[in-house]
Structures are given as C-alpha cells and as structure tokens.
Amino acid sequence: xxxxxxxxxxxxxxxxxxxxxxxxxxxxxxxxxxxxxxxxxxxxxxxxxxxxxxxxxxxxxxxxxxxxxxxxxxxxx
Numbered sequence: 365x366x367x368x369x370x371x372x373x374x375x376x377x378x379x380x381x382x383x384x385x386x387x388x389x390x391x392x393x394x395x396x397x398x399x400x401x402x403x404x405x406x407x408x409x410x411x412x413x414x415x416x417x418x419x420x421x422x423x424x425x426x427x428x429x430x431x432x433x434x435x436x437x438x439x440x441x
Contacts (some may be wrong), residue, residue, distance in 0.1 A: 394424055394427055397422070397424055397427040397428075398427060401427060401428055401430065401431060404420075404431070405431065415433075417435065418431075418433060418435070419434060419437055420434045420435070420436055420437065421437045421439065422436070422437075422438065422439065423438070423439045425438045
C-alpha cells in the first residue's frame with residue numbers, strides 16, 4: 365500500500381501560526397473566528413434537536429472557550 369501524498373507542510377504551518385500569534389493585534393485579527401462562534405450559537409439555538417456532545421475542531425480553541433457545552437479539539441500542529 366502506498367503512502368498518500370503530503371498535502372500540507374505542517375512544520376511550516378506551525379511556524380506561520382506561531383509568528384502570527386506573536387504579532388501585535390493578533391487577537392483582533394481573529395474576528396472571523398468570533399463571527400463563526402456567534403453564527404454557530406445562533407444556528408444551534410434555532411434547531412429543535414438537542415446536541416449532547418458537540419465538538420469544535422479549530423486551530424484557535426481560546427476563541428471557542430465561550431461555548432462551554434462543546435468539546436474543543438485543537439488541530440494537531
């Protein structure tokens with residue numbers, strides 16, 4: 365069985381994320397993640413079904429800390 369091709373340079377991605385996190389104003393730059401959280405909470409509030417084990421997979425789990433019923437799964441980088 366052959367190995368699938370590598371699609372992402374994970375060490376480079378980790379370096380770029382670390383560099384971005386060190387920049388001033390990085391927290392403000394995560395506004396799309398905060399908008400996604402607001403949208404997710406709004407959509408889930410309109411659904412009649414109760415989700416017993418929601419999970420959020422993200423590179424920035426600190427943004428989704430305000431979503432206490434979800435299990436936060438940080439990406440593996």
